[in-house]
Amino acid sequence: MKIPRIENIGFMGIILAIILIFFYMILGASGMIAILGIVLFFAVPFYLMLNNFELEQDEKLILSFLIGVGLFPSLVYWLGIFISFKASIFITFAIYVILAYTFPKFLRKNHLKSD
Amino acid sequence: MKISKGHLKAATFVAVYLLALYLWTLPFQDNNIPYGEFDAISHWELGDFIAESDHTFVKLPAFLDVSYGGNNYFRPHTLWYPPPYHTDFAIISAFSPGRIVPIYLTNAVFASFILISVFFVINRLFGFMPAILSSFMLTFSLRDIMPYLWGQWVERFAYAFIPVILYCFYMYFITYSKEDNKPLYLYIMAILLAINLLIHPLVFFHSIVGLFVLGIFLAIKQRKIPFNIKQIGISLILFLVLLAIFPYQTGNVILTFTKPSSEEQKYSPLSRLLQWSLNPEDYAGSVPASYFSFKEMHGLWTLPFLLLGILVLVVRRENRDIFLLTWLISLYLIMHRDLIGKFTFLHRSLSATAHIFIPITVIGALSIASFIKMPKIYQNFAKYGLAALVVALTLIYNMPQAYSTLNNAYDSPLARLNQGQIDVSEWIKSNVPENTNVSIIGPPPQIMQKVWWMASFSHRVSHYFEGFLTWKTYEENRNETIKYHLLNDYIVVDYSDIALLSDRSFVNTWQEFEKANLANHTLLYNKDNIRVYKYENS
Known part of the structure; x- marks a missing residue:
């Protein structure tokens, strides 16, 4: 299974670390963890999905977040009716990350993406 | 790791955005007690209840039903907003300790996301300098800060979708040809439109009108109409599937939109057409008069640059200029929808003005450098000088009131719970x-x-x-x-x-x-x- 390369991952890591430190300083651990959650749940899975397409990195960053804030909670909401809400958050995250890696396989199989 | 120009630009934008978040989180940095008007209460409690009770729901719990049980006209006693927005709050509140900071911080990120959207679009179309200046000025936009503090949380975030939706459509349109096209932009536009509707239906209306006006003007300018039945069909399916996820709330949107209004137009059409804003007397007691004032909200110093910017866009009329002009025109149309009998939340649309006024103002200011014939190197210096002028004027005229409003928000002991x-x-x-x-x-x-x-x-x-x-x-x-x-x-x-x-x-x-x-x-x-x-x- 080919994992798409994420551009500038080192630089993004540094920026994220600065952002987390910043929020720790102004809002404490609660703020820092909240920001981590915002990035992790709303952006990461969908960035990985969009990384399979011919988009610029800034497009991927902003589009992944705006798609994520709609699609991520939609699945969490419906799962949360039947099971623990907290559990449904992590299950949803796993589902979307798995989709992000199986999606290119689907695209290639249907001749929708070139290697 | 080699530091490139791109890295420096990204770091600069991050610095500006962190400054914005520092300011916008002032009301709860030292005071962890929730604040806001009745709207804020409803948004906070929805997210908080889901996180605290560790489950979501279809039928409203009793303490919500007593106040909002009748708000979903399609299916009473169910959520009156589509779930995603408040579930986002609940997700972060469940993940992070505390009941106040996670939700209020998520709201601050969402409400200020327009800075990111505008930066992204303007950077793509006009370059880094207009983009960073636009974001910087938006940081102090009272038209955004005031409803953010009051509690019009959902709407604030929904506005961040508009420029990106228009951008996706723009990219699809200008790159389209029968032989070569980029349907991905159209599909993403459809997904974002659906999410926009699920976040806030009023702002979805803004997006639709924006797309319509942009489409017409681009069709005239480019002398083409992208029409691929398969691509349009896939986009429509994506849009409808997403709306079908929450049938009760989608049904409520349709019923609410088609409900006839009981209000009547009390101004002549001509007087309304010649007026950009609304009459503050019509909102006395609910919205302060200053909210309707250009001087109080934007600063009179921006007006000449704004008018100059509009002139530059109209004269130049490149594709990217059409983008901004049609966004402005669509906002004008939406703010005059009372002329077709749509009065609901008319004043709320006013809060979208800074998002388009500011980029045009910046373009107007920076364009001055190109009016005087001089060697390119001096033109660049002039441009940087004008950028510094915009920053200085923003700090002198816009920053103090914005800082004071945020820093003193709800700081009376009577305004928050003890x-x-x-x-x-x-x-x-x-x-x-x-x-x-x-x-x-x-x-x-x-x-x-x-x-x-x-x-x-x-x-x-x-x-x-x-x-x-x-x-x-x-x-x-x-x-x-x-x-x-x-x-x-x-x-x-x-x-x-x-x-x-x-x-x-x-x-x-x-x-x-x-x-x-x-x-x-x-x-x-x-x-x-x-x-x-x-x-x-x-």
């Missing part, structure tokens, strides 16, 4: 059964939000508190109300704000009520001048 009210709310949440009515008597009508905050903090219904606060309500059947509707109720008598009130006439009334009606009933809680009684049926 610790005693939080403690009793937590006690009620832990000790009073769910679906039980808790009536709160104490805070006078001027600070009624406190009662709603206590009800939402405790997740317990507060059904008849209004009747007892404003004594004229239920006056003719007060005895029956006491006898029949307080049975099985818990009653909170809250004297904790008395020391802060100059009018103590309420106190005597409450003390007489307490003595006459509650003395023989079980006192369960007595702390910080707040008492909780279990009303026993005798």
Whole structure:
């Protein structure tokens, strides 16, 4: 299974670390963890999905977040009716990350993406 | 790792955005007590309840149903907003410790996301300098800050979608040809449109009008109309599938939009067409007059640059200029929708003006450098000088009021719950059964939000508190109300704000009520001048 390369991952890591430190300083651990959650749940899975397409990195960053804030909670909401809400958050995250890696396989199989 | 120009630009933008978030989180950096008007209460309590109860729901819990049970016209007693937005709050609140900071911080990120959207689009179309200046100016936009503080949370975030939706459509349109095209932009546009509708239907309306106007102007300029039935079909399917995920709320949107308005147009069409903004007198008591003032919200210094920017865009008319002009035109159309009988939330659309005014203002300011014939190197210096001028003017004229508004937001002890009210709310949440009515008597009508905050903090219904606060309500059947509707109720008598009130006439009334009606009933809680009684049926 080919994992798409994420551009500038080192630089993004540094920026994220600065952002987390910043929020720790102004809002404490609660703020820092909240920001981590915002990035992790709303952006990461969908960035990985969009990384399979011919988009610029800034497009991927902003589009992944705006798609994520709609699609991520939609699945969490419906799962949360039947099971623990907290559990449904992590299950949803796993589902979307798995989709992000199986999606290119689907695209290639249907001749929708070139290697 | 080699530092490139791109890295420096990204770092600069991050610095500007962190500055914005530092300012926009001032109201809760040192004060972890929730704040805001009634809208804020509803948004906070939805996210908080889901996180605290560890489950979502289709049918509203009792304490929400009492206030919002009728708001979904399609399926009463269900959520009146589509779930994603408030579930986002709940996700972060469940993941991060605390009930206040996670939700308020998520809201701050969402409400300020327009800075990111505008930066992204303007950077793509016009370059880094106009983009970073636009974001910087938006940081101090009172048209955004004021509704953010009041509690129009959902709408603030929904506006961040508009420029990106328009961008996706723009990219699809200008790159389209029968032989070569990029349908991905169209599909993403469809997904974002659906999410935009799920976030806030009014702003979806903004997006649709924007797309319509942009499409027409691009069709005229480019002399083509992208039409690929397969791509349009896939986009439509994506859009409809996403809306079908929440049928009750989608049904509510359709019913609400098609409901005839009871309002009537009181201004002549011509006077409305010649007016950009609205009349503050029509919103007296609910929205401050300053909100409708260009001078107070944007600063008069921006006006010449804004007009110059519009002139530059109209004269130049490149594709990217058409993008901004049509966004401006669509906003004008939306703000005059009362002419076709759509009055609901008309003033709310005004809060979208800074998002388009500011980029055009910046373009106008920076364009001055190109009017004077000089060597390119001097033109670049002039451009940087103009950028510095924009920054300086923003800091002088816009920053002080924005900082003061945020720093002093709801800082009166009468504007937020005190610790005693939080403690009793937590006690009620832990000790009073769910679906039980808790009536709160104490805070006078001027600070009624406190009662709603206590009800939402405790997740317990507060059904008849209004009747007892404003004594004229239920006056003719007060005895029956006491006898029949307080049975099985818990009653909170809250004297904790008395020391802060100059009018103590309420106190005597409450003390007489307490003595006459509650003395023989079980006192369960007595702390910080707040008492909780279990009303026993005798």
